[in-house]
Amino acid sequence: MTAPVATAAPPPSAASGSLLSKLEIDVRMLGMLAALAVIWVGFDLLSGGVFLTPRNLWNLSVQTASVAIMATGMVLVIVTRNIDLSVGAILGVTGMIIGVTQVQWLPAYLGLEHWLTAPLAVLLAITVGGLIGLFQGWLIAYMGIPSFIVTLGGLLVWRGAAWWVTAGQTVAPMDTRFKAFGGGVEGALGANATWIIAAVACGLIVVALGFARRRRLRFGFPVRPGWADATIAVVACAAVLAAAAIANAYPLPAGTARRWAEANGIAWPEGGLFIPHGIALPVLIAVAVGLVMTFIATRRRFGRYVFAIGGNPEAAELSGINTRWTLMKVFGLMGLLCGISACISTARLNAATNAAGSLDELYVIASAVIGGTSLAGGIGTIAGAILGALVMQSLQSGMVLLGVDTPLQNIVVGAVLVLAVWVDSLYRRRIK
Amino acid sequence: MQTNGTTPLVEMRNISIAFGGIKAVDGVSVDLRPGEVVGLLGHNGAGKSTLIKILSGAYKPDAGEIYVNGEHADIATPRDAKRYGIETIYQTLALADNIDAAGNIFLGREVLTPYGTLDDATMEAETRKVMARLNPHFRRFKEPVKALSGGQRQSVAIARAIYFNARVLIMDEPTAALGPAETQQVADLVLQLKKEGIGIFLISHDIHDVFGLADRVSVMKNGKLVGSASVQDVTQDEVLGMIILGKCPPGATPGPGAS
DSSP: OOSOGGGGOOOSOGGGSOHHHHHTOOHHHHHHHHHHHHHHHHHHHHTTSOTTSHHHHHHHHHHHHHHHHHHHHHHHHHHTTOOOOOHHHHHHHHHHHHHHIIIIIHHHHHOTTOTTHHHHHHHHHHHHHHHHHHHHHHHHHTSOOOHHHHHHHHHHHHHHHHHHHHTTOOBOOOOTTGGGGGOTTTTBOOHHHHHHHHHHHHHHHHHHHHHHHHHHHHTTOOOOOHHHHHHHHHHHHHHHHHHHHHHHTSBOOHHHHHHHHHHTTOOOOTTOOOOBOOSBHHHHHHHHHHHHHHHHHHHSHHHHHHHHHHHOHHHHHHTTOOHHHHHHHHHHHHHHHHHHHHHHHHHHHTSBOTTTTTTHHHHHHHHHHHTTOOTTSSOOOHHHHHHHHHHHHHHHHHHHHHTOOHHHHHHHHHHHHHHHHHHHHHHHHHHO | OOOSOSOOSEEEEEEEEEETTEEEEEEEEEEEOTTOEEEEEOOTTSSHHHHHHHHTTSSOOSEEEEEETTEEEOOOSHHHHHHTTEEEEOTTTTOOTTSBHHHHHTTTSOOBOTTSSBOHHHHHHHHHHHHHHHOTTOOOOSSBGGGSOHHHHHHHHHHHHHHTOOSEEEEESTTTTOOHHHHHHHHHHHHHHHHTTOEEEEEESOHHHHHHHOSEEEEEETTEEEEEEEGGGSOHHHHHHHHHHOOOOTTSEEOTTOO
8 A cells, every 4th residue: 555656647638638528527418408408498489488487397397207216217227238118017006006005094094194194105105116126126137037028027017906906996185295295386395495405405516526526636636627626516506506596486376375375374465475386396306316326326336236237247247246136126226216206196196097107118218218328238327317307308398388289299209219319329439 | 297295276176067968178177386377278169268267156067176275165156266366367358348447447346435335536546556567558547448458458357356466367368369569568467476476377279378488288178188287398299289189298197188
């Protein structure tokens, strides 16, 4: 353990790089943000300024949450050169189970609207989803059945099971506290909480950048120039604060606001009250899931193994990695995330239906792939998948806003998926 | 063969393995002493790579035993082999192409911070140290190894094998993909490691490579051991005869595969 040799060997010179390389920004990610900007501005122009309103963006964020959460797990699945076609069906059966739980089973013991109902339902969703995922993972990793087949079977089995829970009946309504997971008025966190969360997020961004920089300096590794780190911090914080401002610019509907005012003993003024929604709980959950999954994928041993398996399964095995157990955990994690998404979509609909999550598997896979996850394995980012989900949802809700027929919507989304993957492959070939 | 009295570092006795009824390795015994380089020779498909994959834990033999320092060793997985200090540089290099040099060197043996997260900074610092010794011009620490040249990839694979204080090093065709200068580098490294008392199995189908470096050679043909010999006791032509014809010369100890 002598002094780090690195101090003696700095790279030739980083000065020759372009602005982007100095900022160490992923060019592909930047391209996706640009594409998203084009889509947003395009729809805003076509819709006469309706798309880029706080109201629409707020709804867009809530609509994206469920698919985005599952897409973060799909990234890891696809990175290991596998696929999971059953996520929509797992969401469906999990949603039915927690629906029945809080509408029929739990009230029998706890009574209606007990405070424990919502936490128990969430816990159950995560457990059931995780167990289904682990079971499928076991079939894939230990029994050696291709994931395509296991999860194709799973798609049929769990969708059938979802029907079976109540013989096809829709279960409604959900527990009031549980409904917060779906966003809406119950799940809007309000202005103050939103600003506090945004401030904490900004603080964390600055601290994280500072720590990373100090650590590299201590080992004598090359670091980004100071202004580049500062620029990244400013841009990231500005984005967080802008999102908070937009969420807070969308007021509760007048009727809800009036009820709220009455409940709190505030006189209803002449012009009405401006009570902001603030960020929605499902969106906060999706962001938290994105951060946790990024942490797992990049900072944990498990994530390293997942990528190693995707890059070279044989090498991973020869390195002494327990590739089977790792693979089983990847599918378990995917199932767990389906459980979280089941909570969000069940709460949003305020009902559990056996059709919930139908075709979600395709949107989830598409999000991951549009977000730069390579179906050949080994490559993909969590942030990319979330952006991919946002791109997909933006396209869909933009077309709904424009009154585009449903068949045409599907045609456009399908074409965009193929186009995105083609552009991505061109990009990859060029940088190689 | 009994040039010194020390217990062999590694002894593989009567190893057999079959794939789908075909005996890839059939009753082969080889051994290796500290500071010794043993060349394992044979045609492609002679069973050399399969034999060493058994030693490195990638395959489990159908029959036979492995002894490390005279004690029976149970090697069922690559992890077991590494625990006995047996490191392998595979012919394919076995690198995860999408991960950087440090990630590959520490793959399966990551350094963690007290919080249980990957300690990338320490791993990169250690990688810079070991690479400075192996390949002083290496600079591309942050790039996936896919972007590296053949020689650079080779150094990463070697670094992974020697970083963790190997006692036995298996090199499977280490120079197959290298130019003359890099081949010389590998040869220098082999001699240096030998001086440090590491035992090395050098697998090759090119006897010129092996003759300059090895103390002994063992020759395989059709999964069987033709024979073993000290390099002083046999000529290159005789070894060539062992490889091609399976003919064991007088200077060598014949094995079951000798015709």
